[in-house]
Amino acid sequence: MKVVKFGGSSLANGTQFKKVANIVLADKQRKVVVVSAPGKRNTDDIKTTDLLITLANEVIQGNNKENALSQVVERFADIVEELNLDRGLLSEIEGHLKDLIASYKDDPDRLLDALKASGENQNAKLMAAFFNQLGEEAHYVSPDEAGIIVTDEPGNARILPEAYEELSKLRDRSGILVIPGFFGYSKMGHIVTFPRGGSDITGSIVAAGTEAEVYENFTDVDSIYSVNPNLVEYPKEMKEITYREMRELAYSGFSVFHDEALQPVVKKKIPVCVKNTNHPEAEGTRIVSDRSHEGLPVVGIASDKGFLSINLTKYLMNREVGFGRHLLEILEGEGVSFEHTPSGIDNMSVILRDHQLKNGKEERILHRIRTELSVEDVQVERDLAMVMVVGEGMYQTVGVASMATAALSEAGVNIKMINQGSSEVSMMFGVDADKADLAVHSLYHAYFTPVKQ
Ligand SMILES: Nc1ncnc2c1ncn2[C@@H]1O[C@H](COP(=O)(O)OP(=O)(O)O)[C@@H](O)[C@H]1O
Ligand SMILES: N[C@@H](CC(=O)OP(=O)(O)O)C(=O)O
Incomplete structure (x- = not known):
């Protein structure tokens, strides 16, 4: 069984959703799908998570929130329309956002976290609906239902050890399971987000909890390169690196994989494979516990x-x-x-x-x-x-x-x-x-x- 995570760039619009569905359906082992919120459709675009942060700030500052709210709904409408999904899903999304605002308007930290999390939460519902439209058995599974229990630090959640036992039960469920990334629930039942980029962390936690054979992390590059590809032309691809090497590189600026996302898989020695949604044939980079040290000393x-x-x-x-x-x-x-x-x-x-x-x-x-x-x-x-x-x-x-x-x-x-x-x-x-x-x-x-x- 494989756990597959798709980043925001992989789910930025309906066309990207279709690529994701093809990738998942091409391999029966890809059972658990963790999704991010819709990312940038082009370089000048704004990530849905950032639109949600703006919305939260408008509410916190007592400003008119309508424009910010409609920008968020617009991002989901773009996907619903392109995929011809039930438009009722859009009214549900708008209603859900308004409910969150009404419930948490007097608690800025909780409001910010609940709105940030809704980007992934709503996207997971759309992804499950899209699989169903394609005739596949797929279920949206909330982090609460999955057992992702976290500490109660808004914006900085950490997984609690007891979460893993509950997560292991996902293996027994039928169909494709779509879980929103980036947040969990505290023991008190509050929505709490991981640090930014934290859907990678959810994927890793779920892979560890379900003892997956591999954690596939789909993004928008063919591999992890030896240097940030935005800084150097034709950077060298890495085929295989160790958890320790990746931890150091992720911590120091390789934003392609979250540095906090390694800990859960390291304990269970589950390999991570970083791959490209736009070019799934490319081999990608494997992050593993050990590799041969032959070749260049520096990776x-x-x-x-x-x-x-x-x-x-x-x-x-x-x-x-x-x-x-x-x-x-x-x-x-x-x-x-x-x-x-x-x-x-x-x-x-x-x-x-x-x-x-x-x-x-x-x-x-x-x-x-x-x-x-x-x-x-x-x-x-x-x-x-x-x-x-x-x-x-x-x-x-x-x-x-x-x-x-x-x-x-x-x-x-x-x-x-x-x-x-x-x-x-x-x-x-x-x-x-x-x-x-x-x-x-x-x-x-x-x-x-x-x-x-
Ligand atoms: N060493 C590296 N190798 C590959 N990508 C890198 C590296 N360092 C930084 N990146 C950047 O990470 C991006 C992918 O991460 P991110 O934008 O978080 O993707 P996603 O939307 O899939 O979560 C790449 O497009 C690239 O710009
Ligand atoms: N959407 C959240 C979490 C995340 O992991 O996103 P992405 O997979 O697009 O990096 C963020 O922007 O921080």
Whole structure:
């Protein structure tokens, strides 16, 4: 049995729905289908999830919501009309959105989550209806019915361990099961969404719960490439990578697969296959627990912006027991997580995602660092990017790091920090954000010879 997830680009309009149906029906093993909300139909289009966020904000701010509401309904109408589905489905969608607004209008967090989730929820109903129209037995299964029980953190749900037992029962059901991605239900019965891009997470949870033979993740590219295809022409395709490599690359900017979507499948060693809805014959990329390390030591180069570094200096810091703990406790007190902590004998840096330091948090953290840690100096370095060189084979190969530093220096990219060694599969370089693309280019060309396809 296979679990198949289709991303927003695969379900952007009726034509895409037909491709999805063909793919599912071409293989009887494709039993559980997880869907995203309709994505962009062209580069200037807006994803349905973003239209729903606008709708929620209009309601929260007390503005007229009619335009935002009709834009959402319009996206579904486009699909219903092209597929000639029952138009009654559209009134149901509009009624459902209005009910959510009425129920949650005084609770902004819940309203936002419930509206965001409705993009996937309604799309799953349309997908099931389309299979039925084609004469196939298919059922819409809500995350509630499937057993996707999650923590109660709006926009940041995490699966609860007890969900998996309930999910295993899906195997015994007849027909194709269409489950909306991106959200679950808390124990209190609230709709709670995963982070953005979270339908990948639903697919992985369902694959793990049903012990699927494979989790197929259909998107709009033939494979995962060694570098973001929007940055480099003719990037190298990856045929097979490990969970660990993918986790590092997804975390560092390979948006093709959500970094949090690996954990459920890793435990059960279920392979993930990333494939193209628009070109299903292409082999795709397999993400697996082990692979042969023959060939290039580096498999991919990724980068992500939006970081800052808090740099502290204090003479004899290395002798001060509990210094690091105290620093991290200050961050914890403000609910701030950290990404890396490069350190020396008299200095320590903490690298954070900068969006976390809003609403006075930065000032409070710096104040506490100055007063409670008695540091000689504390500086905030902004607009940083983390560039990641990833590959399981790197640590058995001499000269991988020197190739990177030589390439960056030749390109004129100043390395602000290096973190090598704490992970066995990656090497991290901190650079100015405006040099990130240049850094990725130079590293890619150092490790790979671009092939014109
Ligand atoms: N290394 C990479 N390999 C392939 N695609 C990548 C990579 N890095 C970023 N991407 C982007 O990820 C996109 C697919 O992810 P996403 O837009 O979330 O798809 P979906 O709509 O299927 O969820 C690709 O179109 C591509 O632009
Ligand atoms: N629709 C949600 C969840 C998702 O995973 O979407 P996509 O499969 O289009 O990345 C979002 O935009 O965040």
